[in-house]
Amino acid sequence: MCNRLAAVHIPAASPMKERMRASANPESALAVAPGVHWIGAFDPDLRSFDIILRTANGTSYNAYAVRGSEGVAVIDTVKLGFSETFFRRLESVAEYDEITTIVLNHLEPDHSGALPELLRRAPGAKLHVSPQARLMLKGLFDPGEFADRIVSVGTGDSTGLGDRRLEFFNTPYLHWPDTQCTWLAAEGILFSADFLGCHYCDTRLFNDAVGDFRFSFEYYYAHIMRPFRAHVRDALDLIEPLPIKVIAPGHGPILRNDPRDYVARYRALSAPGLHGASTKTLLVFYISAYGATRRMAEAVAAGAESASTAAGEVRVSLYDLEGGHAQPFVDLIEEADALVFGSPTINGDAVKPVWDLLSSLTMVDVKGKLGAAFGSYGWSGEAVPMIEDRLRRLKLRVPVLGVKARLTPTADEFSACHDLGRQVALHLLGRAVPRTIDMANLV
Amino acid sequence: MPKASVTFQDIGVTVTVPAGTRLIEVSEKVGAGITYGCREGECCTCLTRIVSGHEHLAAPSVLEDQVLKDNLAPRRHRLACQAQILGGNIVVQPA
Numbered sequence: 001m002c003n004r005l006a007a008v009h010i011p012a013a014s015p016m017k018e019r020m021r022a023s024a025n026p027e028s029a030l031a032v033a034p035g036v037h038w039i040g041a042f043d044p045d046l047r048s049f050d051i052i053l054r055t056a057n058g059t060s061y062n063a064y065a066v067r068g069s070e071g072v073a074v075i076d077t078v079k080l081g082f083s084e085t086f087f088r089r090l091e092s093v094a095e096y097d098e099i100t101t102i103v104l105n106h107l108e109p110d111h112s113g114a115l116p117e118l119l120r121r122a123p124g125a126k127l128h129v130s131p132q133a134r135l136m137l138k139g140l141f142d143p144g145e146f147a148d149r150i151v152s153v154g155t156g157d158s159t160g161l162g163d164r165r166l167e168f169f170n171t172p173y174l175h176w177p178d179t180q181c182t183w184l185a186a187e188g189i190l191f192s193a194d195f196l197g198c199h200y201c202d203t204r205l206f207n208d209a210v211g212d213f214r215f216s217f218e219y220y221y222a223h224i225m226r227p228f229r230a231h232v233r234d235a236l237d238l239i240e241p242l243p244i245k246v247i248a249p250g251h252g253p254i255l256r257n258d259p260r261d262y263v264a265r266y267r268a269l270s271a272p273g274l275h276g277a278s279t280k281t282l283l284v285f286y287i288s289a290y291g292a293t294r295r296m297a298e299a300v301a302a303g304a305e306s307a308s309t310a311a312g313e314v315r316v317s318l319y320d321l322e323g324g325h326a327q328p329f330v331d332l333i334e335e336a337d338a339l340v341f342g343s344p345t346i347n348g349d350a351v352k353p354v355w356d357l358l359s360s361l362t363m364v365d366v367k368g369k370l371g372a373a374f375g376s377y378g379w380s381g382e383a384v385p386m387i388e389d390r391l392r393r394l395k396l397r398v399p400v401l402g403v404k405a406r407l408t409p410t411a412d413e414f415s416a417c418h419d420l421g422r423q424v425a426l427h428l429l430g431r432a433v434p435r436t437i438d439m440a441n442l443v
Numbered sequence: 444m445p446k447a448s449v450t451f452q453d454i455g456v457t458v459t460v461p462a463g464t465r466l467i468e469v470s471e472k473v474g475a476g477i478t479y480g481c482r483e484g485e486c487c488t489c490l491t492r493i494v495s496g497h498e499h500l501a502a503p504s505v506l507e508d509q510v511l512k513d514n515l516a517p518r519r520h521r522l523a524c525q526a527q528i529l530g531g532n533i534v535v536q537p538a
Contacts, residue, residue, distance in 0.1 A: 135485075135513055177486075368476050368537070388474070398474030399454035427454065434455040436448075439464070442472040 029089045030205055032246065032254060033187040035067040035164075039074070039089035041082035044201045053223050057216065058201035059251050061086075061110055064191060065093050066184060068161020071100030074125070075166075075182055075191045076250055080113030087114070087121070099125045101159055103166065105193035106179045107133050107140055111250055119146045128153045130170055133178035153180070155238065169238045171195060173231035175224045181239060188245030194224060195235060196262050197249030208257035216252065217262070221269050226334075227365050229270040236267050273335055280314045280428045282370075283332060284421070286342030287321040287353050292376035292408055294320070296417045297342045300374060303421030304340075307429060314425045321353040326360045333361060338370035338428050339396065340421065343383040345375060350383035358390050371396035372424050374403040374417055381406070399427050450534040451475035452494060462530050466491060466500075466523035476537040482524045487514040489523040496533030500526045 029037035044058035061078035063086060072094040078086040099122035104112055107129070119127065129137065131152040137143045143150060153159070158167040167183040174195045182191040198220035202210035225232050240263060247255040247262060255262050282304050286297035297318060304316045319329065333339060341358070343350040371391035373384045384402040391398050400423040405413040426432040445462040449469050453476045458469050467489055470477040480488035484507050493500065497519055503511065507525045520538055 131513055131515075135510075367478055371474075392471060392474060395476075395478040397454055397476040399456065400474075432455045434450075434457065436457040436459070437473070439458050439460045439469060439472065442458070 027088050029093045037065045037093045039063050039065050041078045041085045042201050049199055055199035059199035060201050062250050064248055068164040070162030072098045073101035073161055074099055075103045076105055076111045077114035077118055079110040083114040096122045103128045103182050105182055107136055116141050126151050130178050130180040136178050171235035173228040174235055175228055188243055189248055190244050191248045193250045196247050198252035200252040205254055207253040207255045210253045213253055232270040279312055281336040282314055282316050282338040282425055283336045284318045284340045285321050287351055289344050293342045293344050296374050296409055299414045299417035300340055300421035303418035304425040307422045307425030326357045329357055330360050330364055334364040338424050340372045341387050343375045345377035345381050345383040348380055348382050350387050361394055367395040369396050370424055370427055371398045372400050376405045400424055445530050447528045447530045448532045452536045464528050466526045470523055477523045479524055484522050484525045490516055490538040491521055491523045492536045492538050493519045493521055494534040494536055496531055499529050499531035499533050501529055
């Protein structure tokens with residue numbers, strides 16, 4: 001159930017009761033500021049979102065109506081199944097022929113489900129989306145009949161509602177390429193889409209009235225925003241100078257009490273950590289059945305160490321995957337510059353702990369890091385190329401061909417491991433010797 | 444078959460390739476840092492800076508041109524999944 005407190009007895013003079021009076025009638029719009037209403041929908045029973053997220057409190061699909069002297073803007077819509085509620089709330093604060101502006105800050109179906117119908121019901125409204133969203137719209141529905149009503153907007157663009165203006169900020173990859181924020185300067189309200197949101201359904205709606213949602217806020221950042229933390233920082237650069245009074249996100253509580261605390265929290269969460277920028281970090285992860293891959297890992301690490309001409313140039317670390325959980329390793333990987341994985345081949349594949357870690361890396365930004373692989377095998381040795389392929393698919397650079405050794409590695413194979421580590425480290429330091437190869441020799 | 448060479452500056456590797464190869468095919472095999480998404484010239488993920496040898500790539504299609512324009516791509520940038528190597532020496536970097 002949603003966090004409704006209606007069943008709880010509350011004394012007449014209780015501040016909680018005052019807050020309850022302000023909480024949502026299931027069918028009415030909620031005032032956020034003069035002329036600004038929440039017209040979204042509550043989904044208290046949702047327990048799994050986008051497959052990858054769990055929620056103990058359901059979620060809300062937040063949409064807003066902003067009234068100006070010469071028109072009404074609707075900012076975002078709701079998931080398709082909640083359209084009826086959304087339209088009822090919208091109709092309680094505006095007529096369709098008053099709607100001049102529709103803004104879709106994010107195209108994902110939980111925000112755009114009611115969009116085609118809204119465009120039909122409000123034929124005088126122009127749809128304002130980011131340039132990326134315009135390209136993606138056709139994947140969502142056939143925008144043909146609305147094509148001449150779609151306006152691309154970016155940072156610096158705005159649209160008027162008479163006495164009020166909506167300004168746009170292009171904030172891509174929070175968490176889709178299309179995402180943007182919309183700023184209502186007259187009231188100091190930032191409509192931020194998924195940015196600064198969370199899955200937490202509470203009909204009291206405002207952050208000073210709802211239950212404790214800190215866990216949901218952090219969990220949402222960790223699973224949705226974290227892979228895009230460089231983009232989070234770019235967006236924060238844009239919005240931090242604004243005199244924000246209210247943050248109105250696409251999910252979860254509206255942040256009207258100390259909204260800047262949430263901005264500051266995102267700044268802290270998205271900041272690079274651990275080591276100084278001048279130190280490169282190379283991590284070697286391995287798992288070994290009889291010790292062969294472990295000894296190869298040690299040779300790779302020693303080779304990487306040997307590339308440093310001065311102490312501290314490359315910090316090399318060695319981890320046995322058998323002795324750790326994926327999550328702390330993911331935290332390390334987020335900050336690392338190069339990742340080298342060692343796995344034996346068992347039944348024609350790399351082993352599960354390696355895949356468990358590699359499949360966890362979509363939670364962090366690994367694009368552009370260096371990657372490499374090595375491992376011992378019995379008769380076929382598929383693990384190394386499979387890991388290399390996965391690293392490429394994760395958008396790492398894999399500049400050095402991996403090393404495979406049959407059963408017990410020979411001295412030459414240990415030497416090749418040493419060279420693998422050294423070459424990766426040299427690439428990291430920008431000191432790799434340029435090579436020329438023929439495409440026919442590439443696997 | 445005519446040959447060409449492509450240098451991936453980010454990993455310091457030059458690859459000799461047959462004419463007609465698309466940049467992405469080489470980039471993937473050699474492990475360079477050009478990333479890719481749809482591979483169909485729509486998502487612009489594989490945007491690549493052509494440091495030199497731009498003239499040795501086949502001219503962009505109408506679709507590629509539109510995607511480059513929509514994504515505000517700077518001059519001398521191409522989509523690696525679309526750009527076909529014709530000959531000569533080309534030097535590239537991930538955008």
